[in-house]
Each structure stands twice: as C-alpha cells, then as structure tokens.
Amino acid sequence: QVQLVESGGGLVQAGGSLRLSCAASGRTFSAYSLGWFRQAPGKEREFVAAISRAGGITYYADSVKGRFTISRDNAKNTAYLEMNTLKPEDTAVYYCAAGNRGVGTRIGLYDYWGQGTQVTVSS
Numbered sequence: 001q002v003q004l005v006e007s008g009g010g011l012v013q014a015g016g017s018l019r020l021s022c023a024a025s026g027r028t029f030s031a032y033s034l035g036w037f038r039q040a041p042g043k044e045r046e047f048v049a050a051i052s053r054a055g056g057i058t059y060y061a062d063s064v065k066g067r068f069t070i071s072r073d074n075a076k077n078t079a080y081l082e083m084n085t086l087k088p089e090d091t092a093v094y095y096c097a098a099g100n101r102g103v104g105t106r107i108g109l110y111d112y113w114g115q116g117t118q119v120t121v122s123s
Contacts, residue, residue, distance in 0.1 A: 002026040002112050004096045009117030012086055020081040020117060022096030029077040030054070033103035035110050036070060036081045038092035038119075045095070045107065049081060052103040059105055064090075086121045093118050 008020040022034065035050040049070035050059045058070055067086075072079040079096060094117050097110035 002029065002032060002098050004098060004112055004114035006094065006096050006114045006117040009094060009119045011120045011122065014086060014088055014121055014123050016086050016121070017082070017084045018086065018119060020083065020094055020096075020119070022079040022081075022114060024077045024079070024098065030074040032098040032100050032112075033109070034070075034072060034079045035097045035099070035103075035105075036079075037095045037097060037107065037110075038090075039095070039116075040092040043092075047105040047107070048094070050103050050105060051079065057103055059103065061105075083119070086119075088121045088123045091119060091121050 003025045005023045033052050036048040037045050038048050039045040047061050051070045051072055055072050067084050069082040096114040098112040099110040101109050
C-alpha cells in the first residue's frame with residue numbers, strides 16, 4: 001500500500017503557473033505508475049496526465065498537452081505536475097493516484113489516491 005499527499009495548489013491568475021507535488025510513503029514508490037486527475041464542481045473526475053514507473057512513458061489529456069508536464073523523482077518518492085499557461089477551465093481539485101497495473105488514462109488503473117489539492121485560476 002502507498003499513501004499519497006498532494007501539495008502546491010492555490011489561486012493563480014490566468015496565464016500563470018503552478019507546480020503540484022505528490023509525496024508518497026509506504027511501499028516502493030518506483031513500483032507504481034502515477035496519474036494526475038482533476039475534478040471540477042459538478043463534473044466527473046477526469047484524467048490529466050500519467051507517467052510510468054521509471055518515467056519513460058507519459059500521457060496527457062488533449063486539454064493540457066503542451067501546457068502541463070508530469071515528472072517523478074523516485075529517489076525522493078515524489079511526483080510533480082508542472083502547470084503553465086493556466087486557464088480558468090483548469091480550476092479543479094487535483095488528485096494524485098498510484099497503481100501497479102500499468103500506466104494509462106483510465107481511473108480504474110489506479111488503486112491509491114491522495115486527498116486532493118485545490119487549484120483556482122482567475123480570469
């Protein structure tokens with residue numbers, strides 16, 4: 001089992017940047033693929049980005065491609081989501097998730113979830 005804690009959310013103006021962190025504890029961090037998801041009020045949780053165990057494979061939602069970058073540092077048991085050129089429609093609670101059944105976009109691949117961090121982008 002792995003425990004995940006997100007941080008780095010906040011309020012930012014449109015066009016600004018934020019970097020989210022996901023700190024993991026518990027079992028071997030490098031054994032897990034990681035994903036970032038987000039959920040806006042009244043909407044379903046949606047995929048944002050994912051990264052494989054060693055970091056060699058990444059996936060992005062079309063809505064964030066070219067603006068967001070997912071990365072991980074297995075030595076620090078931490079994953080990151082660098083978010084640039086933020087838009088008001090990026091406003092949501094962002095969740096980090098981990099799973100050991102492969103990397104991908106499906107929520108069902110991820111068994112462990114953090115509590116989320118709020119990102120608010122003002123226009």
